Amino acid sequence: MEERAVRRTKRIRGLERTFPGWTVSVTKGGHIKLRNNRTGAVVFAAATPSDHRADRNLAAQVRRAERIKARKREAKEKAQKQIKSWLYQGTLTKADLRRLAA
Numbered sequence: 592m593e594e595r596a597v598r599r600t601k602r603i604r605g606l607e608r609t610f611p612g613w614t615v616s617v618t619k620g621g622h623i624k625l626r627n628n629r630t631g632a633v634v635f636a637a638a639t640p641s642d643h644r645a646d647r648n649l650a651a652q653v654r655r656a657e658r659i660k661a662r663k664r665e666a667k668e669k670a671q672k673q674i675k676s677w678l679y680q681g682t683l684t685k686a687d688l689r690r691l692a693a
Contacts, residue, residue, distance in 0.1 A: 602638070602640075603615050609650070610625060610653055613653070618635070623635065630657065630664070631660070634656050
């Protein structure tokens with residue numbers, strides 16, 4: 592999805608202040624795209640919110656995206672640690688490789 596130069600609207604400035612560490616850009620279709628600089632998590636939002644809860648809902652989406660990325664990162668680190676342990680012990684089997692590939 593292409594991004595275009597961000598027009599510094601009041602809403603975008605507010606989002607940048609509310610979510611430090613997130614890059615705010617505008618998609619070609621006019622939606623707002625928030626991307627976490629550290630984890631790469633992406634959240635899309637409407638440029639013109641439809642109700643008074645839109646910002647709260649967006650904040651909840653951002654929190655969820657951060658949590659999901661953190662869990663995936665932890666699981667990946669745990670799997671890498673387990674593989675290193677198996678390699679060190681010499682107990683890595685074909686069944687272990689199949690399970691890890693799934």
